[in-house]
Amino acid sequence: MPYGLPRRSALGLLLGAAGAVALGGVAACSSDDDKSATTPEETGPVELTYWTWAPNMDKIVEVWNKANPNIKVTISNQGGGNESAAKFLTAAKAGNAPDIMQAEYQMLPSFVAAEAVADIKSLVSGAKPAFSDGLWGLVTLGTDAVYGLPQDSGPMGLFYRVDLLEKYGVAVPKTWDEYAAAARKVHAADKSVYFGGFSNKDGGWFAGLSQQAGGQWWSIAGDTWKVGINDAATTKVADFWGGLVKDGVVDTQAWWSNEWNAAFTNGKLLTWCSAVWAPGVLSSNVPSTKGKWAMAPLPQWNAGESFSGFWGGSAASISASSKHKSAAAKFLTWLNTDPAAVDLLVKQAQVYPAATAGQSSLSTPPEYFSNQASFWSDAAAISSGARGFTFGPDVNAAYTAYEDSFGKAIQAKSSFTDALTSVQQATIADMTKAGFKVAS
């Protein structure tokens, strides 16, 4: 097998090609092996399909296609993270998956478990130093394999209306205690106004807040998955919000709805715990409040700390069935580590790049936040304190259980600890049913 061959630079590409063939499971008979070992597959023009939902990706790919006529990449938008993940898994099962797939970090374990994405360790061996350890861990899943290259990330911060905080006489909260006090003060001043909101619509958001507190929802012990969704740290987070929801001092309406946008527009919602990609959302959903916002670090659990968590962010992976893995890896390495490409990712696709060098090269703040000149250096500071997380193989089931349980708890103003317990139970039940070995 080609894995055993020594690595020589002249053979690099060749090895990659052979490795790709072996990985794809098409190297069934030895004569094929010999053939692929002597003729590199990348001699002729190669066409790659790439599923992504990042905006303007076609323009970035155009730059690549012009410089690399032999590796032509075609973009296809199959909908957002959830939607395209379901489509990708179905396509992989049917044997017609795209070569390259944008994969949200939390979906990657599901893709790996379904054997839909390839281990590209040998093809991207030089890429590791370009990323922080926390992000790199999200594509290795804590194993020896590499299942993609980090593309963008979403360290969380507190986004607030500068003018309205002044109006209600509250300072930017440094701790969650201060946040709670501010929430009570603002709502007491005007019953129709809320300092912040809690959402049951996005498990990823709550997961990010739990990361900040040090929660570890999934971990690996030997060949057993450990599920700790109701661990002490996450329970602390749930109880904190549960108390605010019970007292009715935080907004609980469904996020991403027109009603929610209107609340921001009308100044009924003063802050949003979100991630660095928030400017993009705010500028399209709440265009009229441009220049009135600023970003601060998330409130901390203990004064003086500077922790954050990740909400969102994605990697680009190569599908297990792709016949052109080394060509795809070349493209991905360029897209996510080449300074010019990362610059395009930031400017065109409007993402917060995963590449460390890309993060520190950002200078001009987003137009929507033009009042905060230090936006990107603030973001880099937040990012450096962002705690990672190991995602399990059934994140979607956990997030769905979160939506249902916390939705009920919000309506009934009942215990968030109980809601969290039922999320834990539903997640374990789902994993057990799928055949995983689980410990809680």
Added chain:
Amino acid sequence: MSPRTPRTGARFRAGAVPYVFLTPAMALFVAFFAVPIGYTLYLGTRGTKISGLGLGKGSRREVSVGFDNYKATLTDHEFWAGWLRVLGYGVVVLTVMLGLAVLFALLLDSAHARLKRLSRIAIFLPYAVPGVVASLLWGFLYLPSLSPIHTVLHWFGIQADLFDPDVVMFSMANIAVWGGTGFNMLVLYTHLRSISPEYYEAARLDGASEFQIATRIKLPMLVPSLILTTVFSIIATSQVFTEPMTLRPISNTISSTWSPLMTVFTQAFKNLDLYSAAATSIVIAAISLVLSFGFLRVVRKRAFSEES
């Protein structure tokens, strides 16, 4: 050619002709009905077996799990709670929607009706609006800060949450009634138009009023169409999906398993468990069949025994 040849050929053809004519229908039935259902039944008996963490190559295998998935569906409380919700929803939709459809059909057919064509189109038009669009439209109308409904309710001092757990079923039924009445009205009205006017003349000669004609003659003659529309509506409501699915993002009250069909969607595309989804689909199909045929059995004796 010997004289025997055409005869045997003819005999052969005579025997085969019915099958030749049947072939297209059978092929279509097998390809688009029997095979998919058979495959779904089969998928329902499958599951995954994982060795180790399930991350490495070949660590996840598809295995037979017998009837475990079916058992799991049948013993899932949330699944039956979903049916209960849909039952309540169905009772509201069926009675209100078909009641309105009958009323409108009779009114349009009455001798005194004016602006028939316009009214007919106006009542039918919502049916032409796709379910998702209708749900989005009503969803906006249900949200407090955007909706004129709430403004009107405020005048009367009412502060209502149209997404309240106890109210949301009616909010959803309203969408279905709005969208479905026109179609059912049209079916019933078309039937009314095909009834010979001689009956009405005879009734009028006997001194029957318009109201009596409607209740004593038209309604009984409508029964077969009413049965048809009821069966259609039972099938449609037991598979309710679009309305709760579209309203779910703007409300905290609609869970991912609100209706049985949403459970299938959640299993297949959220939890990525096609096997459970297949089993649940089969159970839903069976229940829908039982409901529709059960209804037909109950009414057949009463409705059709007089005719035949």
